[in-house]
Amino acid sequence: MHILLVEDDAQLGSAIERALERLGYTVSWLRDGRSALNAIRDRSADLVLLDLGLPGRDGIDVLVEARRARIDTPVLVMTARDGLSARVDGLDAGADDYLIKPFHVEELAARIRSLSRRMRGLAVNCIEVGALSLDLGSSEVLFRGQPVELTRREFALLQALMESAGRLVRRESLENSLYGLDHVVGNNALEVLVHALRSKLSFETIRNVRGFGYMIPRDPQ
Amino acid sequence: MHILLVEDDAQLGSAIERALERLGYTVSWLRDGRSALNAIRDRSADLVLLDLGLPGRDGIDVLVEARRARIDTPVLVMTARDGLSARVDGLDAGADDYLIKPFHVEELAARIRSLSRRMRGLAVNCIEVGALSLDLGSSEVLFRGQPVELTRREFALLQALMESAGRLVRRESLENSLYGLDHVVGNNALEVLVHALRSKLSFETIRNVRGFGYMIPRDPQ
């Protein structure tokens, strides 16, 4: 998940950036409203962490402009404790949640998690591994940038594998998540499915571990 | 943002109240039509979430009275699935959108966000995609510049698809927003509806993605 951090204070900004990266997010840190707005318009970020204490009314303006452009990327605003009106303005302007400075990193992490949980199923929700990108929202799959048409079962299999990319997924566990616990399914269905998926992607993307299961390597080396 | 919740059921009311507060809104929860009407007249709320299942025709009356008093606070109406007539009355009486009980909290949140975005956007109640233009205020639909007569359901379907134009909308999600959560509804009502809509527009505008759902392409190429 990619987070756009908009914060003009150097010290605070770098602290937040480091904290977010430690939590496993990728971060773009921008210092001013103008470049922030451009970045938001690109829709490259999955979440925006916006400081409302920017010089001028920059922070609010960014938000208002973005919402006017019908960009509904979730926005989490940060305000000073005394900035009650700013906070209210922020929510009015279309923020999804707010944090009061100063805050604990745990608080920030919790808000981000809650927000990403909330937007799941509504906005884009991508898993990316190597040359593969899988969008759970639109059910679209890209392989080396090209869209690939998958059936429901193929999609489910790919999702299961990509969700634990780099790790082996036991055959049994795959069968469960594809067909449910009632194993009425014949013992060869999975192989057929794997084959179909491989021929739509490439034969190297899905690796078999004899006797155990399958995996998608995280580093395609 | 302050939301006025009008709901007589204690359990449901407190559940919705908690959910809204978790989403960062402040909530006033009122149980009956009379006090609701007073509160609406104060114009203290930014949005009203109104249950039409109040005893008597209280719910509708509140709405009609409020609109008669020229109060244009957005109203999101909640109705039971079987209360089709109540729903129609609700929209006729001046509701801005409706939800069918029971609903997911995410659905409620999405509607509230969409509504608040809509009212913020300088009364731009239009969604435009390709040759399609849908006016949420007047419920008018234009296709290639020509007005098209749609029924309520067709309109709701088109709205759902256009609100996420360019993205796939899962069949399940469409069924939820059209019929509510308890899909007691027959399993091909949606297909019939899609067919009706396609034949009023064109057969290319709505694309099916087998096994997943439907979408309206943002770029008709």
Add this chain to the structure above:
DNA sequence: GCCCCACTTAAGCGTTTCATAAGCCATCCG
């Protein structure tokens, strides 16, 4: 009360998808 309209249900049909089966290939043991 009657008719009309919107809507759901039902049924038929073509297409796609999927599980099964059956044969082939690779790897692992002796």
Add this chain to the structure above:
DNA sequence: CGGATGGCTTATGAAACGCTTAAGTGGGGC
């Protein structure tokens, strides 16, 4: 080297899916 096991590949019939048309249902307007 050869059997055995596990995985790969391909073909096929059945089931699922979606489209379409037609018939049934129930509410609102007259």
